[in-house]
Amino acid sequence: MAAKRKPRYSIFSLARNSMSHHQGWEKAWRSPDPKPEYDVVIVGAGGHGLATAYYLAKNHGITNIAVVEKGWLGGGNTGRNTTIIRSNYLQDSSAALFELSRSLFETLSQELNYNIMFSPRGVLMLAQTEHEKRAWQRTHHATRLNNIYTEWADTKRVKEICPIINTDPGARFPVLGGLWQPRGGTARHDAVAWGYARAADDLGVDVIQNCEVLGIDREGGKVTGVQTTRGAIKCGKLGIVVAGNTTRLTDMAGFRMPLESVPLQALVSEPIKPCLDIVVMANTVHGYMSQSDKGELVIGGGTDGYNAYTQRGSFQHVEETVTALVETFPIISRLRMLRQWGGIVDITGDRSPIISKTPVDGVFVNCGWGTGGFKATCGSGHCFAATIAKGEPDAVAAPFSLDRFSEGRMIDESVAAAVAH
Amino acid sequence: MLLIDCPCCGVSGEETEFAAGGEAHIVRAGPGSSDADFASYLFDRKNPRGVHFERWRHAFGCGKWFHMVRSTQTLEVFGVYKADVTSPPQDILDRVEAARAEGRVK
Numbered sequence: 251m252a253a254k255r256k257p258r259y260s261i262f263s264l265a266r267n268s269m270s271h272h273q274g275w276e277k278a279w280r281s282p283d284p285k286p287e288y289d290v291v292i293v294g295a296g297g298h299g300l301a302t303a304y305y306l307a308k309n310h311g312i313t314n315i316a317v318v319e320k321g322w323l324g325g326g327n328t329g330r331n332t333t334i335i336r337s338n339y340l341q342d343s344s345a346a347l348f349e350l351s352r353s354l355f356e357t358l359s360q361e362l363n364y365n366i367m368f369s370p371r372g373v374l375m376l377a378q379t380e381h382e383k384r385a386w387q388r389t390h391h392a393t394r395l396n397n398i399y400t401e402w403a404d405t406k407r408v409k410e411i412c413p414i415i416n417t418d419p420g421a422r423f424p425v426l427g428g429l430w431q432p433r434g435g436t437a438r439h440d441a442v443a444w445g446y447a448r449a450a451d452d453l454g455v456d457v458i459q460n461c462e463v464l465g466i467d468r469e470g471g472k473v474t475g476v477q478t479t480r481g482a483i484k485c486g487k488l489g490i491v492v493a494g495n496t497t498r499l500t501d502m503a504g505f506r507m508p509l510e511s512v513p514l515q516a517l518v519s520e521p522i523k524p525c526l527d528i529v530v531m532a533n534t535v536h537g538y539m540s541q542s543d544k545g546e547l548v549i550g551g552g553t554d555g556y557n558a559y560t561q562r563g564s565f566q567h568v569e570e571t572v573t574a575l576v577e578t579f580p581i582i583s584r585l586r587m588l589r590q591w592g593g594i595v596d597i598t599g600d601r602s603p604i605i606s607k608t609p610v611d612g613v614f615v616n617c618g619w620g621t622g623g624f625k626a627t628c629g630s631g632h633c634f635a636a637t638i639a640k641g642e643p644d645a646v647a648a649p650f651s652l653d654r655f656s657e658g659r660m661i662d663e664s665v666a667a668a669v670a671h
Numbered sequence: 672m673l674l675i676d677c678p679c680c681g682v683s684g685e686e687t688e689f690a691a692g693g694e695a696h697i698v699r700a701g702p703g704s705s706d707a708d709f710a711s712y713l714f715d716r717k718n719p720r721g722v723h724f725e726r727w728r729h730a731f732g733c734g735k736w737f738h739m740v741r742s743t744q745t746l747e748v749f750g751v752y753k754a755d756v757t758s759p760p761q762d763i764l765d766r767v768e769a770a771r772a773e774g775r776v777k
Binding site for chain 2 (some may be wrong): 317408495499506507508509510511512555558559560564566567596598599655656657
C-alpha cells in the first residue's frame with residue numbers, strides 16, 4: 251500500500267500547528283511491518299541507503315522498496331561523522347562523483363522539503379609541509395580543470411579567511427598556504443537521513459528499523475531474498491549499503507571484498523561563542539575542526555591502525571588530534587571536551603569507494619567510503635539507484651566498480667582522503 | 672589500549688609501541704595465476720567481526736615482525752607467536768575455541 255502523501259512543511263503548516271500547541275504534527279515516516287516481497291531491498295538505513303531508496307523511487311519509478319536497518323535510522327556512521335562537505339578531489343572520476351553530491355546538497359532542503367541546514371561556509375585544507383603544498387596545488391589545478399571552483403590561498407589569505415589559525419613561521423608545522431573551496435561546508439547529518447527517509451516514505455518506500463539481516467538467500471547464482479530478525483523477505487534485487495559491516499553481509503552472500511573495517515573517531519568541545527565560521531582540515535598534523543550551530547567545536551581524529559568493530563577508537567588518537575589542533579589553533583588550549591565517539595569505516599586499497607554489481611546476480615554493493623562518506627550521501631544514492639535500476643553502473647559510478655581491483659584501474663585518493671590511514 | 676607481549680624480545684608494551692601489519696597467513700597467488708586471483712591476494716581481506724589472525728611489528732622495540740590473534744569485537748588478545756610460521760600454534764587455537772564456547776567471541 252502506498253503511503254498517503256504527507257502535508258508539506260512550510261510557514262503555513264508551522265502557523266497551523268502552533269494553533270494546536272504543536273500536538274498535531276504527523277509522523278515523518280511510517281513504521282511498517284515488512285511485506286513478504288519487494289522489488290528491491292536495501293540493507294542499511296543510513297544516509298546512503300535512504301538516499302538510494304529515494305532516488306530509486308523518484309528517478310526510476312521503483313517504489314516497491316524496503317530499507318531494512320538492524321538498529322535505528324541514521325544511527326551508524328551517518329550520525330557519527332563530522333558533517334563536512336567538499337569536492338576538491340584529485341582524480342577526475344572522484345571529482346565527478348563528489349561534485350555531483352556537493353551540487354545536490356545545494357538544493358536538497360528544497361527538494362526534500364526538509365531543512366538539512368546545508369551551510370556552504372567554505373572548506374580550507376592547510377598545507378603545512380612543502381610536499382603537502384605541492385600536492386594541494388596539484389589538486390587545485392585538477393579541480394579547476396574539472397570545473398570545480400577552488401582557490402589557492404597563501405599564508406596571508408589563510409589568516410584572512412580564518413584569523414584564529416596560528417601562522418607563526420616558527421611553528422613545528424608552519425602554515426604555507428591552503429586549498430580553499432568556498433562552496434564546501436557542512437550540513438546537519440541527522441537531518442539528511444531524516445529528510446531522505448521522510449521523502450522516500452512519502453513515495454511509498456518501507457523503512458523497517460530493528461530488522462537485522464541474518465542471511466542472504468540465493469538460487470542458481472541469483473539473489474532471491476533475505477532472512478531477517480523479522481522474518482524472511484523476498485526480493486528481486488538487493489543493495490548492500492552498510493559501511494563498516496559490508497564484509498559481514500558479503501560473507502552471507504558468499505563473496506569476498508577488498509575492504510578492512512577500522513574505527514574512526516571524533517569529538518566535540520563544550521559550546522563556546524562563535525570563533526570559526528569555516529571548516530579547517532590540517533592533514534599533516536592530523537586534525538580537522540569546524541564549529542556547530544550550538545557552538546561546539548567539532549573535531550575529527552584519525553583511524554586506528556588495526557581492524558576493529560568496537561565503535562570507540564584508541565585513546566592515543568584523541569591526544570594526537572588535540573595536540574595538533576592546539577598548535578594550529580592556540581586559543582582552544584583550555585577548552586574542555588564534551589564527548590567522544592567512534593564509527594566503523596570500511597577502507598579500500600585505493601581509498602576510493604565501491605559502487606558495483608557483484609558476483610551474485612541481483613546483489614549490488616555501495617561501500618568503501620572510508621573516512622569520507624557523508625559528503626557523498628546524495629551522489630552515492632543517486633548513482634547507486636541508477637546502478638540498481640538499470641542493472642549496470644551509470645557513467646559516474648562506472649569507474650568505481652569492483653573490477654577495478656583486478657583490472658588495475660585504481661582511483662588513488664590517499665592524498666585527498668584527508669584523514670591519514 | 673592494547674597491551675601486547677612481543678614474542679621475539681619478550682618485552683610487554685602498549686599498542687603505541689607496535690605497528691599493525693594487517694591480516695596474516697595470506698598466501699601469494701601465482702606465478703601464472705589469473706588476474707582475479709592475484710587481485711584477491713592483493714586486496715581481498717577476511718575482515719572478520721570476531722577472531723582476527725594478524726601481523727604486527729615491534730616498531731619501537733626490537734623491530735621484529737610477529738603474529739597476533741585478537742578479537743576485533745572485544746579487542747581481547749588470544750596470544751602472540753613468531754613470524755616464521757604459516758599457521759597459529761594449537762594452544763592459541765584452543766584459547767580461541769574456549770572463548771567461542773563461552774560466547775565471548777564469534
